[in-house]
Amino acid sequence: MTTITAPEVAPVARPGERRPPLARLTAVELRKLVNTRAGRWLLITIGLVAALIVTIQLVYAPDSEQTFVNFFMPSLLPVGVLLPVLGILSITSEWSQRTALTTFALVPRRERVIVAKLAAVVLAALASVLASLALAAVGTLIADATGGAGTWRIEGSLILHAAVFQVANVLLGAGFGLLLLHTPLAIVAYLVLPIAWSMVGQLVRPLDGAAGWLDSTRTMDPLFTAEMTAAQWGRLGVSLLVWLVVPLLAGLLRTLRREVA
Amino acid sequence: MIAVNQLIKRYGRHTAVEDVSFHCEPGTVTGFLGPNGAGKSTTMRMICGLTPPTSGHATVDGRPYRQLPNPGRTVGVLLDASAQHSGRTGREALAVAAATMGVDRRRVGEMLDRVGLDAVAARRRVRAYSLGMRQRLGLAHALLGNPRVLVLDEPANGLDPEGIFWMRGLLRDFADRGGTVLLSSHLLREVEAVADRLVVIGGGRIVAQGGKDELLAGDGTLVRARDRVALRGALDRAGLPVSEGTDGLLVRADTEAVGQAAAAAGVALTELRPAGGGGLEQLFLSLTAAADSATANTAQTRTNAEPTREALR
Numbered sequence: 001m002t003t004i005t006a007p008e009v010a011p012v013a014r015p016g017e018r019r020p021p022l023a024r025l026t027a028v029e030l031r032k033l034v035n036t037r038a039g040r041w042l043l044i045t046i047g048l049v050a051a052l053i054v055t056i057q058l059v060y061a062p063d064s065e066q067t068f069v070n071f072f073m074p075s076l077l078p079v080g081v082l083l084p085v086l087g088i089l090s091i092t093s094e095w096s097q098r099t100a101l102t103t104f105a106l107v108p109r110r111e112r113v114i115v116a117k118l119a120a121v122v123l124a125a126l127a128s129v130l131a132s133l134a135l136a137a138v139g140t141l142i143a144d145a146t147g148g149a150g151t152w153r154i155e156g157s158l159i160l161h162a163a164v165f166q167v168a169n170v171l172l173g174a175g176f177g178l179l180l181l182h183t184p185l186a187i188v189a190y191l192v193l194p195i196a197w198s199m200v201g202q203l204v205r206p207l208d209g210a211a212g213w214l215d216s217t218r219t220m221d222p223l224f225t226a227e228m229t230a231a232q233w234g235r236l237g238v239s240l241l242v243w244l245v246v247p248l249l250a251g252l253l254r255t256l257r258r259e260v261a
Numbered sequence: 262m263i264a265v266n267q268l269i270k271r272y273g274r275h276t277a278v279e280d281v282s283f284h285c286e287p288g289t290v291t292g293f294l295g296p297n298g299a300g301k302s303t304t305m306r307m308i309c310g311l312t313p314p315t316s317g318h319a320t321v322d323g324r325p326y327r328q329l330p331n332p333g334r335t336v337g338v339l340l341d342a343s344a345q346h347s348g349r350t351g352r353e354a355l356a357v358a359a360a361t362m363g364v365d366r367r368r369v370g371e372m373l374d375r376v377g378l379d380a381v382a383a384r385r386r387v388r389a390y391s392l393g394m395r396q397r398l399g400l401a402h403a404l405l406g407n408p409r410v411l412v413l414d415e416p417a418n419g420l421d422p423e424g425i426f427w428m429r430g431l432l433r434d435f436a437d438r439g440g441t442v443l444l445s446s447h448l449l450r451e452v453e454a455v456a457d458r459l460v461v462i463g464g465g466r467i468v469a470q471g472g473k474d475e476l477l478a479g480d481g482t483l484v485r486a487r488d489r490v491a492l493r494g495a496l497d498r499a500g501l502p503v504s505e506g507t508d509g510l511l512v513r514a515d516t517e518a519v520g521q522a523a524a525a526a527g528v529a530l531t532e533l534r535p536a537g538g539g540g541l542e543q544l545f546l547s548l549t550a551a552a553d554s555a556t557a558n559t560a561q562t563r564t565n566a567e568p569t570r571e572a573l574r
Contacts, residue, residue, distance in 0.1 A: 019330040020363055028360045035357070036348035093346065101311065101344035102402065106361045108310045108327040260311040261302075 020107065025116035033090060033124060046082045050075040050132050054139040066148030071136035073224060076162050079128050083166055084173025087121045088186045091177035100260050110256050118174055125170040129163050155226040165223045168240055175244050178251025213238045262287055262441050263308060263410060268317035270303050277303045279465040285443050290436045292452030293445040295462035296548055301445040305414050309338050321410055333362040336410040337403030342395035347388035351378055351398050354387060355405060362406045372401040392419025411435060413444040417451050429455040449545050463548035469504050469511065469541065476541045482519045485509035485532035495526030
């Protein structure tokens with residue numbers, strides 16, 4: 001550890017009295033994702049679900065469809081449902097377990113804790129894409145050996161879109177968690193709101209147009225294709241602004257001001 | 262060193278802390294005494310930057326807590342022993358804190374030893390800990406960053422007599438080596454044995470503070486007048502040490518001196534009597550009684566975990 005301290009207000013600067021760097025806080029938050037039973041099992045479940053999807057493909061898909069892309073893409077959706085829960089838990093468990101008291105006593109600049117948490121869940125989301133790719137690769141190797149197509153070709157844009165999809169998912173969850181600061185409430189709100197949106201959008205004709213811009217389930221759909229138009233990116237951006245950026249900012253403000261008891 | 266200056270905290274119309282000021286010097290243990298709901302925890306949370314004060318400010322080591330670059334290395338904080346993730350092991354809870362502060366991992370083991378949590382206990386999840394074990398873990402957490410200041414809220418809660426004795430020794434030793442300790446309690450006897458100074462709070466206000474010996478020895482006089490300000494002025498002019506009590510002024514002088522001072526200033530008294538042989542103890546009991554009746558009245562509106570502490574008493 002380096003001990004060079006800028007001569008600030010403190011008359012005596014002792015080693016270790018420097019602000020903890022964000023990278024260290026992020027490492028701590030990553031550790032917190034895995035060092036509880038709930039967090040560890042959530043991550044294991046995510047891995048198992050992806051593996052299960054690949055296995056199902058190997059058993060039931062016609063040989064000609066046993067390609068790398070076909071192993072990779074279907075695993076994204078179930079993982080994308082679980083990642084927001086990870087995002088929610090990483091934020092809300094501080095309040096439900098009351099660890100916010102110790103966390104914010106050690107790092108009173110709360111925004112730094114939040115940024116570290118967001119960085120940690122984004123890294124987890126990217127890791128999930130790598131895991132999906134690795135499992136798809138295993139599936140492809142097995143398919144190749146057992147008479148399936150075993151084709152490796154994949155468009156680079158598909159991998160990029162998958163990364164955007166998973167990062168958006170985990171941050172959507174984090175935003176809901178940050179705004180509501182309550183685990184069950186955040187999970188229910190996260191799961192119910194998009195469904196409500198889709199139903200309302202289909203039932204009420206005039207709202208259908210708006211849903212095309214605001215229903216994140218619909219705007220994220222094109223991410224499963226290799227080509228996305230500028231208009232589709234625009235719609236995705238608008239829906240994420242409403243469901244991701246706004247809750248994140250409002251939640252950040254709420255967390256900064258909240259009394260920790 | 263802790264400096265608290267005119268801290269006020271209001272929740273709507275309810276005032277939890279009203280104009281609280283005190284200092285804690287290096288090398289001393291300050292006992293922060295008061296009945297449940299007197300404002301001890303709120304004051305301590307304000308010191309630690311967790312609760313924003315309505316007005317006033319507090320500094321630790323010359324700086325507001327939130328401006329300390331790496332607070333854990335300066336102040337060890339134990340505000341609630343139960344504020345640990347129940348699914349983490351004791352060792353892991355400390356390891357997370359050590360990583361945050363940038364403290365050598367070896368210190369985790371050392372602190373676990375220091376507070377008497379053995380290897381078996383350290384491997385267990387906090388969920389399975391008794392309150393006493395949680396307090397020990399919390400103390401290890403507070404000591405982890407090798408701080409110069411300790412802020413501990415009711416650290417003796419849940420400790421057995423042997424544990425309380427051990428903790429006193431630890432805090433005494435910490436202060437004797439130049440550290441500053443602020444610890445709260447709702448039991449006078451609990452802090453009497455270890456504190457050098459006492460700050461007594463009741464109904465959100467400081468009702469007495471000073472060296473333990475003088476506070477406990479002084480019989481003092483309780484005096485009241487309709488014109489409280491004039492009385493205060495008269496006593497100040499007479500050079501008598503005055504502190505604000507809940508239902509009058511507490512003067513560390515005999516009744517004669519107080520009566521003379523009031524008469525000289527032409528202040529009509531409504532009450533003049535010895536504060537009672539028990540001195541501080543008497544004061545403390547009357548505070549506790551007042552707080553209990555107030556608690557009974559407002560119990561409906563209180564939402565925090567105070568009842569569990571009541572039960573422990």
